[in-house]
Amino acid sequence: MHIKLPTPVRNFLVATSFWKEYYFILREFKHFRQIAILAAVFTLSAAVLEGFGVGFILAVLHSVLNPNAKPIQTGVGWFDVWILAVNASASERLFRSSALVLLTTLLRLGLTYLGRLYVFTAQYTLGYRLSLRVFEQLQALSLSFFTKTRAGNLVNSLTSEVNQITMAFDVLATFFTRGSTLIAYTLSMFMLSWQLMLITAMLFGLLSVGITSLLGQIREASFATTKARRWYVSVALEFINGIRTVQAFAAQDFERKRFQDASLQLLQASTKSRAAQALVEPVSEGIATFILFGILFLAFAVLIPNGQLQPAGLLTFLFVLLRLMPIRRQLDGARAKLSSFQGSFSNVKELLRTDNKTYLRNGKLQFSKLQRAIEFVSVDFGYDKKHTVLHNIKLTINRGEMTALVGSSGAGKTTLADLIPRFYDPTQGQIFIDGIDLQEYDIKSLRRKLAVVSQDTFIFNASVRDNIAYALEEVDEEAVWEAARLANALEFIQKLPEGFDTQLGERGVRLSGGQRQRLAIARALLRDPDILILDEATSALDSVSERLIQESLEKLSQGRTVIAIAHRLSTIVRADKVVVLEQGRILEQGTYQELLQQRGNLWKYHQMQHEVSQLS
Numbered sequence: 108m109h110i111k112l113p114t115p116v117r118n119f120l121v122a123t124s125f126w127k128e129y130y131f132i133l134r135e136f137k138h139f140r141q142i143a144i145l146a147a148v149f150t151l152s153a154a155v156l157e158g159f160g161v162g163f164i165l166a167v168l169h170s171v172l173n174p175n176a177k178p179i180q181t182g183v184g185w186f187d188v189w190i191l192a193v194n195a196s197a198s199e200r201l202f203r204s205s206a207l208v209l210l211t212t213l214l215r216l217g218l219t220y221l222g223r224l225y226v227f228t229a230q231y232t233l234g235y236r237l238s239l240r241v242f243e244q245l246q247a248l249s250l251s252f253f254t255k256t257r258a259g260n261l262v263n264s265l266t267s268e269v270n271q272i273t274m275a276f277d278v279l280a281t282f283f284t285r286g287s288t289l290i291a292y293t294l295s296m297f298m299l300s301w302q303l304m305l306i307t308a309m310l311f312g313l314l315s316v317g318i319t320s321l322l323g324q325i326r327e328a329s330f331a332t333t334k335a336r337r338w339y340v341s342v343a344l345e346f347i348n349g350i351r352t353v354q355a356f357a358a359q360d361f362e363r364k365r366f367q368d369a370s371l372q373l374l375q376a377s378t379k380s381r382a383a384q385a386l387v388e389p390v391s392e393g394i395a396t397f398i399l400f401g402i403l404f405l406a407f408a409v410l411i412p413n414g415q416l417q418p419a420g421l422l423t424f425l426f427v428l429l430r431l432m433p434i435r436r437q438l439d440g441a442r443a444k445l446s447s448f449q450g451s452f453s454n455v456k457e458l459l460r461t462d463n464k465t466y467l468r469n470g471k472l473q474f475s476k477l478q479r480a481i482e483f484v485s486v487d488f489g490y491d492k493k494h495t496v497l498h499n500i501k502l503t504i505n506r507g508e509m510t511a512l513v514g515s516s517g518a519g520k521t522t523l524a525d526l527i528p529r530f531y532d533p534t535q536g537q538i539f540i541d542g543i544d545l546q547e548y549d550i551k552s553l554r555r556k557l558a559v560v561s562q563d564t565f566i567f568n569a570s571v572r573d574n575i576a577y578a579l580e581e582v583d584e585e586a587v588w589e590a591a592r593l594a595n596a597l598e599f600i601q602k603l604p605e606g607f608d609t610q611l612g613e614r615g616v617r618l619s620g621g622q623r624q625r626l627a628i629a630r631a632l633l634r635d636p637d638i639l640i641l642d643e644a645t646s647a648l649d650s651v652s653e654r655l656i657q658e659s660l661e662k663l664s665q666g667r668t669v670i671a672i673a674h675r676l677s678t679i680v681r682a683d684k685v686v687v688l689e690q691g692r693i694l695e696q697g698t699y700q701e702l703l704q705q706r707g708n709l710w711k712y713h714q715m716q717h718e719v720s721q722l723s
């Protein structure tokens with residue numbers, strides 16, 4: 108079922124700020140329309156039955172207190188005769204209306220239960236859909252977004268803030284049910300005395316102005332709360348992730364202070380928000396009492412003496428008004444709560460915005476194999492607009508060859524290599540693969556044919572097998588074993604308590620730096636990549652580990668196009684091309700021997716490493 112609103116109505120709705128504010132959430136409902144409609148139908152039916160129930164109770168009381176009086180009638184013939192049994196005896200009427208009270212109560216309870224059930228289901232489905240949307244957004248964003256954003260902020264958005272928004276849905280449901288009851292009551296009051304209703308409406312209008320200014324305060328406090336929560340999660344996450352450094356630097360006191368500050372900020376912000384919220388209901392009730400007196404005054408001083416209102420009418424009016432007051436209070440409370448969720452709304456909305464974020468343009472061409480070469484044509488790149496990290500890079504990486512990148516720390520080697528899997532796109536110039544711009548290729552197909560073995564390989568909370576076969580479906584057991592063997596990882600894996608089934612990562616066995624690297628090599632081998640990027644470890648490994656890794660890297664490199672970032676010159680002597688980078692510029696390129704003969708920068712590095720190795 109698809110409801111298409113007429114264009115003027117749509118334009119009107121889009122123009123109202125409510126719609127604009129909540130559109131990004133409300134549009135999620137189209138994914139679970141049935142659940143939302145059932146929630147609305149059940150809750151509304153329960154509200155209608157509540158009204159009927161009150162009527163039937165009135166009929167019971169009437170039958171008990173005035174058995175001989177004319178029975179209460181609605182004026183609807185069939186309803187009065189068949190349901191209220193107005194023509195029957197007093198005792199039968201009493202029995203009939205009592206049975207109706209019981210029946211409507213049971214039915215109402217059943218409907219209320221179903222209504223709650225569907226409201227909750229809709230609420231949690233909304234949470235589920237929203238978190239999926241946030242996750243999709245994170246998947247689509249360029250890596251540069253993550254380097255600029257604290258992990259804690261993102262974790263907070265995905266958990267607390269999305270959760271707050273789902274709670275807001277419950278409040279919206281309150282608006283819906285209580286709001287409809289309020290309308291029904293208002294209509295009946297209007298019918299009883301329009302003069303009294305007019306003055307009530309005016310006084311309620313004044314009340315609304317008072318409450319609105321409070322809502323402004325709550326909204327502001329909610330932004331502060333979201334900010335404090337973001338900071339709190341970031342501090343906690345950094346403490347947990349950096350626990351080794353915290354302990355190594357005996358920084359417990361420093362971290363405790365940071366955490367205490369963040370917690371205190373959160374405490375203060377939440378208290379401020381709740382304090383403003385708590386004011387809403389008493390203010391609402393206080394003003395409502397004045398309204399009551401105003402009505403009494405108007406009735407007794409003007410309307411009753413003038414014969415415009417009967418005392419019975421006034422009593423009924425007051426009876427309905429008294430029932431309406433708590434609903435009104437609840438609605439004000441709900442408005443206050445909704446304001447307190449504003450911070451969360453804007454947090455998630457900001458994260459989902461697409462106009463202020465960088466996305467990688469995806470191409471359509473499927474990449475299958477490198478045929479000729481990767482070419483960098485006058486490539487510039489900067490992580491931000493102010494600082495250019497790579498300048499005018501002109502480089503050809505031929506198929507099947509090994510190209511080594513050399514240079515001092517911070518020269519831009521990793522950055523240059525990161526442009527090939529499109530972790531980032533050049534800010535100027537182009538990169539071509541076999542003469543076609545890299546951006547024309549489908550990113551997934553390109554990355555499937557590419558493997559990066561880097562210094563900081565991430566080990567997932569999973570078994571050794573699943574870590575090697577990460578994200579691959581239906582992997583042959585033997586292939587995993589063979590990859591591990593070629594990566595020289597088999598020996599240490601077999602020594603682990605449960606071999607390939609041993610759990611790794613945070614809650615499992617921790618691997619050494621060398622073991623982690625060999626696992627990364629096995630992971631890359633299993634993917635059988637066409638292009639390989641090797642980011643050599645800067646940390647020193649013992650000579651046995653180094654030899655094992657070197658051996659496995661050589662096996663991995665065979666028959667592939669390799670871009671190697673090297674810190675030890677010994678590993679690149681046999682490279683087909685050596686590229687020397689300094690401060691983001693290519694200074695020299697050629698074979699190792701050619702560059703040595705030039706007596707330029709590579710020669711200097713060569714001399715330096717030679718001296719160091721002689722010293723040690």
Ligand SMILES: Nc1ncnc2c1ncn2[C@@H]1O[C@H](COP(=O)(O)OP(=O)(O)OP(=O)(O)O)[C@@H](O)[C@H]1O
Binds near residue numbers: 254523
């Ligand atoms: N995510 C990032 N955001 C901003 N600047 C960055 C980022 N990554 C690296 N840089 C900067 O870019 C420059 C090049 O860094 P890069 O990591 O490419 O150097 P490198 O030659 O690989 O160094 P190393 O040998 O130490 O790994 C450095 O000045 C670094 O500070």
